[in-house]
Amino acid sequence: MAPDLYTIIEDYLDGTLTDQERQAFEADMRNNPESARVLTTIQEARKRMQAHWADELADAALAETLHQIGSAHFQSGTVSGQSGGGGGRVFRISPSWWAAAATLATTVVAAWLFLRPPSNERLYAQYGTLLEADFVVRGAAEQPNLAAAETAFNSRNFAEALRRLNMHLAQKPDDEQARLFAGLSQLELRQYDQAISLFQQVSNSKNIWADEATWYLALAYLRKDQHDACARTLSSIPPGSGRYEQAAELLEQVR
Amino acid sequence: MSASPHPDTRYIQALLDNDNREIAHIYSLFAARIERLVCTNSGSADDARDVFQEALLTISQQARRPGFVLTCPFEAYLYLVCRGKWLNEIKRRKRTMVTISDTERFMDETEADALAESVLMEDERNKLFRRFFDKLSENCRALLKLSWTGLSMQEVGETLGMTYGYARKRKSECIAQLTEWIQAASEFSTLK
Numbered sequence: 001m002a003p004d005l006y007t008i009i010e011d012y013l014d015g016t017l018t019d020q021e022r023q024a025f026e027a028d029m030r031n032n033p034e035s036a037r038v039l040t041t042i043q044e045a046r047k048r049m050q051a052h053w054a055d056e057l058a059d060a061a062l063a064e065t066l067h068q069i070g071s072a073h074f075q076s077g078t079v080s081g082q083s084g085g086g087g088g089r090v091f092r093i094s095p096s097w098w099a100a101a102a103t104l105a106t107t108v109v110a111a112w113l114f115l116r117p118p119s120n121e122r123l124y125a126q127y128g129t130l131l132e133a134d135f136v137v138r139g140a141a142e143q144p145n146l147a148a149a150e151t152a153f154n155s156r157n158f159a160e161a162l163r164r165l166n167m168h169l170a171q172k173p174d175d176e177q178a179r180l181f182a183g184l185s186q187l188e189l190r191q192y193d194q195a196i197s198l199f200q201q202v203s204n205s206k207n208i209w210a211d212e213a214t215w216y217l218a219l220a221y222l223r224k225d226q227h228d229a230c231a232r233t234l235s236s237i238p239p240g241s242g243r244y245e246q247a248a249e250l251l252e253q254v255r
Numbered sequence: 256m257s258a259s260p261h262p263d264t265r266y267i268q269a270l271l272d273n274d275n276r277e278i279a280h281i282y283s284l285f286a287a288r289i290e291r292l293v294c295t296n297s298g299s300a301d302d303a304r305d306v307f308q309e310a311l312l313t314i315s316q317q318a319r320r321p322g323f324v325l326t327c328p329f330e331a332y333l334y335l336v337c338r339g340k341w342l343n344e345i346k347r348r349k350r351t352m353v354t355i356s357d358t359e360r361f362m363d364e365t366e367a368d369a370l371a372e373s374v375l376m377e378d379e380r381n382k383l384f385r386r387f388f389d390k391l392s393e394n395c396r397a398l399l400k401l402s403w404t405g406l407s408m409q410e411v412g413e414t415l416g417m418t419y420g421y422a423r424k425r426k427s428e429c430i431a432q433l434t435e436w437i438q439a440a441s442e443f444s445t446l447k
Binding site for chain 2: 004006009010036037038043045046048049050051052053055058059061063065066067069071072073074075126155156158159160162163166169170185189191195
């Protein structure tokens with residue numbers, strides 16, 4: 001049975017059609033505006049949803065910050081200008097009360113910010129600074145999947161970066177840098193088990209990327225809420241590593 | 256020639272870095288003006304807080320896209336994004352045509368207006384796609400998310416306990432439903 005339009009469109013967008021199938025599909029799209037409209041809608045849906053998922057973590061961390069700071073700057077429950085309805089009551093409060101309330105609110109917010117237990121996601125947002133992919137210096141120009149993965153990763157399109165890195169690794173299974181970035185893409189896509197497996201492989205390789213992989217392995221355990229494994233992994237980062245100080249700092253917080 | 260970034264790009268960077276200190280500075284500088292805008296146009300301080308927060312989130316999302324450059328003062332841009340968001344919100348509440356009264360004017364307002372209009376349009380279109388995606392069944396949402404974030408259909412099937420063939424068939428049904436809803440929405444052709 002021939003696959004339906006939606007299946008062919010997905011295969012086309014996933015890049016899994018043969019050259020002959022792709023050419024036939026593109027010709028069909030040129031001759032059939034209704035099918036072409038379906039293709040562009042699905043393309044747009046994929047692009048917008050992928051961007052949304054890639055932003056989820058950063059959005060959640062920023063929303064938390066805005067929520068905390070915003071509460072101290074907007075005076076909830078009172079009207080601070082004229083009411084648009086014309087009939088609203090305006091509460092008049094003396095300046096000394098405002099000063100006392102502002103001081104109290106600032107103290108409470110500051111105390112809460114410092115005393116509350118750090119959540120995994122907040123710690124990840126604080127420590128999980130992403131590396132920049134820089135494969136071109138290694139001759140990525142001759143390896144189109146690596147060049148495409150670099151562009152995708154640096155523009156935070158982790159699904160596409162992962163897809164390209166997997167294609168590259170199928171041809172170059174010993175490329176530990178590519179494996180590390182595939183792990184980082186999985187981590188951003190919240191596919192923790194797969195990310196952990198990749199980081200473990202790079203970490204055990206004793207390659208120049210091993211320390212970086214160990215650091216991100218710890219962060220993957222953190223996001224998975226496995227604090228013991230996270231602490232053990234952080235403790236294994238040696239003093240000579242560029243991640244040693246960060247690891248010691250994070251270790252204090254997860255113990 | 257590409258436009259050069261405005262010095263106020265540091266506020267955008269603060270949002271991208273989730274920099275508490277700089278973000279608190281943004282609130283100190285600009286929150287009062289937004290509160291005045293919302294409270295003089297049928298809203299409350301709580302509404303103003305929500306609009307301000309949503310606008311900063313939307314601005315940061317847009318700033319993460321490749322090619323984004325802030326070419327105007329941040330205050331004008333933020334004000335116009337908040338204004339647009341509040342206008343949309345009161346339209347939603349009153350379900351009728353509404354206008355906003357304000358007398359605020361800024362330097363480089365044309366530039367800020369164009370940038371704000373583009374970010375608001377993008378935001379509304381993102382919401383349209385997300386609204387219909389969220390309307391899909393849980394099974395469809397999980398399947399499409401796994402597939403669209405890089406898993407092969409073989410892996411998607413294994414993750415969800417489906418055969419490869421059924422996973423492909425189900426995916427096609429889910430996408431057909433999503434496409435039908437999106438294309439039938441009146442905003443699909445108007446929000447461009």
